[in-house]
Amino acid sequence: MIRLALLSGVVAVTLTLQAAPMPAFAEEPHFFRDIRPNHWVWNGADPLTTQSILARVAEAGAGAEHPDLTGAGGATVWTDEFARVGDQIRALAEEQEALGLTGAAAALYMRASANYTLAKYPLIDPSPAEAAAFEASLETLHRAHELRGFDVEPVSVTFQNGEADGHVLLPRRDAPAGGWPLVIASNGIDVNQGEFFAFAEDVASRGIAFLMYDIAGTGTNAEFPLGPDYEELPVALAATLAATDRFDADRIAIMGVSFGGNAAVKLAHTRPDLFAASVNVCGPLHSAFQVPEDQLDSVGLMYRLALYDRTGIDGGTDPARFLAHMRGFSLIDQGVIVPGETVTEVPILSVNARNDYVAPAFDMELANNSTVDGTLIYSGTDDQCPQDRFAVMPQVADWLEQRLSLNKN
Incomplete structure (x- = not known):
């Protein structure tokens, strides 16, 4: 439903949107990071894969106040998990590109970028792993754009x-x-x-x-x-x-x-x-x-x-x-x-x-x-x-x- 109201030359628009329900992320334990499933899916992340990663992060950080800040030597389970998925999807993208299947490769590079983006998020005083994920997020995104002719x-x-x-x-x-x-x-x-x-x-x-x-x-x-x-x-x-x-x-x-x-x-x-x-x-x-x-x-x-x-x-x-x-x-x-x-x-x-x-x-x-x-x-x-x-x-x-x-x- 769209409602328009014209007031003093200014248009206000209200949208009531019906969308399919997202997976139940709200039941996960308290994270340091803000959990944004709708945003991440729009970026290209798979919701079921993301939900599985959050569950593994929570399990690895069981008992911790912020389970997504666990890990040794400055690395976090959060970054490792999302970067690993990014690496796997990037490898698939490279295979498709080598076969000349540029449309499939572009879609996969975009998905890889979405996962690298999550791996580095929110990029505060980044560890080497987070900095590498940020760099990879831009590399794969740009490659997706280029394969689509931009x-x-x-x-x-x-x-x-x-x-x-x-x-x-x-x-x-x-x-x-x-x-x-x-x-x-x-x-x-x-x-x-x-x-x-x-x-x-x-x-x-x-x-x-x-x-x-x-x-x-x-x-x-x-x-x-x-x-x-x-x-x-x-x-x-x-x-x-x-x-x-x-x-x-x-x-x-x-x-x-x-x-x-x-x-x-x-x-x-x-x-x-x-x-x-x-x-x-x-x-x-x-x-x-x-x-x-x-x-x-x-x-x-x-x-x-x-x-x-x-x-x-x-x-x-x-x-x-x-x-x-x-x-x-x-x-x-x-x-x-x-x-x-x-x-x-x-x-x-x-x-x-x-x-x-x-x-x-x-x-x-x-x-x-x-x-x-x-x-x-x-x-x-x-x-x-x-x-x-x-x-x-x-x-x-x-x-x-x-x-x-x-x-x-």
């Missing part, structure tokens, strides 16, 4: 006295006059570049180049501390590509998932000269950054440790400084958005699950009401980020295609 090119820019990078997926056709439309996209603090999987191909198949990068403090850009001005990294990437004749400087969109959504909304307001459209998928804009000191422990341990790592501030030893730093990410506290007053001409699409505890309705409506062209989609409820990516992400690709086409002079 070009994958590395992109690097000078940033804060260092080199920041990402990779761009190019459409399978000649560039149009004026250059490719372009989407600059990131995930959050625990999901890395490349983890757009088939969505990147969907966008590129529409004639839009798709650049993926790790936000500051994460992945290949871990050397740059995560601060309230972290949107300057995608600005540097966009400006560099816009200066070439391969990309259309008038048709660049910014997209952020989870923590990356904060920058996407901010740039719709602060850099309308650079970005023609903005996609915010479950991005925290204000509410999550107002946690009082006596409630810091209520934030999940994985997310706390990830934020400590990305920002370079240990909230365990200096909670006041850490929380003050995090409040700096609020778009209201920064003065980027004054509720009821600030409006941008840049269209913003916001997508989330209802009752998201990280980016609640207040944050979603804050973004939606801050533009003359807003679209708000809810998919699922009581979870962080939209629950049925199979249904929602094609709509995001549709929206990007329409907005980047409409913004062509």
